Amino acid sequence: xxxxxxxxxxxxxxxxxxxxxxxxxxxxxxxxxxxxxxxxxxxxxxxxxxxxxxxxxxxxxxxxxxxxxxxxxxxxxxxxxxxxxxxxxxxxxxxxxxxxxxxxxxxxxxxxxxxxxxxxxxxxxxxxxxxxxxxxxxxxxxxxxxxxxxxxxxxxxxxxxxxxxxxxxxxxxxxxxxxx
Amino acid sequence: xxxxxxxxxxxxxxxxxxxxxxxxxxxxxxxxxxxxxxxxxxxxxxxxxxxxxxxxxxxxxxxxxxxxxxxxxxxxxxxxxxxxxxxxxxxxxxxxxxxxxxxxxxxxxxxxxxxxxxxxxxxxxxxxxxxxxxxxxxxxxxxxxxxxxxxxxxxxxxxxx
Numbered sequence: 087x088x089x090x091x092x093x094x095x096x097x098x099x100x101x102x103x104x105x106x107x108x109x110x111x112x113x114x115x116x117x118x119x120x121x122x123x124x125x126x127x128x129x130x131x132x133x134x135x136x137x138x139x140x141x142x143x144x145x146x147x148x149x150x151x152x153x154x155x156x157x158x159x160x161x162x163x164x165x166x167x168x169x170x171x172x173x174x175x176x177x178x179x180x181x182x183x184x185x186x187x188x189x190x191x192x193x194x195x196x197x198x199x200x201x202x203x204x205x206x207x208x209x210x211x212x213x214x215x216x217x218x219x220x221x222x223x224x225x226x227x228x229x230x231x232x233x234x235x236x237x238x239x240x241x242x243x244x245x246x247x248x249x250x251x252x253x254x255x256x257x258x259x260x261x262x263x264x265x266x
Numbered sequence: 267x268x269x270x271x272x273x274x275x276x277x278x279x280x281x282x283x284x285x286x287x288x289x290x291x292x293x294x295x296x297x298x299x300x301x302x303x304x305x306x307x308x309x310x311x312x313x314x315x316x317x318x319x320x321x322x323x324x325x326x327x328x329x330x331x332x333x334x335x336x337x338x339x340x341x342x343x344x345x346x347x348x349x350x351x352x353x354x355x356x357x358x359x360x361x362x363x364x365x366x367x368x369x370x371x372x373x374x375x376x377x378x379x380x381x382x383x384x385x386x387x388x389x390x391x392x393x394x395x396x397x398x399x400x401x402x403x404x405x406x407x408x409x410x411x412x413x414x415x416x417x418x419x420x421x422x423x424x425x426x427x
Binding site for chain 2: 093094096097100101104107114115117118119120121122123124125126128129131132133134135136137138139140141142144145146176177178179180183184186187188200203204207208212213216217219220221224225228229232233236239240243244247248252255256259260263
């Protein structure tokens with residue numbers, strides 16, 4: 087029981103703070119809770135299928151397959167695949183982190199995981215179509231044209247910059263997280 | 267639309283998996299549930315923070331911040347507002363279009379949209395859980411700097427610079 091409280095303590099603290107906001111400013115507090123409720127609805131819609139897909143990927147796709155397609159030595163194929171998977175995604179960026187976690191467990195190369203995160207954050211196909219419509223082709227296409235090299239440069243620079251043992255630590259942590 | 271596709275694909279794969287191997291499918295669902303439960307506390311924190319932020323920074327407030335000043339100051343404000351907030355795309359793009367009509371430049375809108383999508387200050391609790399604090403901070407900083415480049419290139423492409 088105390089373990090549950092410990093895990094949720096930050097949530098409880100923020101909840102109390104929001105309660106105080108509500109007492110100080112009724113209108114602001116009401117809006118905040120209303121928005122939170124709205125976000126929960128969005129999350130309930132998007133998050134469960136993502137996790138079910140992750141579960142399926144975890145049990146059906148062997149590590150060797152993932153390593154061959156996206157691991158060390160997967161080359162351009164791995165980069166392209168990371169880009170396409172990220173761009174085909176649905177949902178906000180925080181949905182991408184659990185996917186990245188399973189990728190780590192399956193031996194996907196670190197820079198490819200960063201490419202995947204970059205693509206998920208900013209070159210999602212449905213969002214691009216929406217951007218095209220709202221802000222015009224010139225704006226949307228310019229952003230896409232600079233985002234593609236930008237995502238690669240960020241991914242490769244970060245992967246080269248972060249020491250190998252830090253990356254190993256992160257992989258190990260995710261492996262443990264997924265095992266228990 | 268993309269939600270329907272997501273559900274369709276998930277349902278088909280789940281049915282296929284169930285036909286092939288019931289035990290494995292149940293194992294997959296158990297893993298799905300555990301993974302979700304594992305991150306739930308962080309998700310809930312983010313949801314509450316997003317709720318408060320959206321209440322503070324509604325589209326009208328954002329347009330007061332970004333719409334008024336143009337130029338470098340407006341861009342800096344746009345970068346910061348985009349980094350802190352987390353707005354779903356179907357609200358963000360119409361808001362951006364509204365800001366444009368209200369007199370904001372494309373450069374500021376580029377800064378706002380780019381940081382909105384790539385930099386996530388409120389989602390740090392979730393990102394940190396998987397990537398650790400160091401990498402989370404590094405990734406967000408890189409994305410922030412990159413967004414400045416995006417804004418400048420957009421400014422050039424739209425003839426504002």
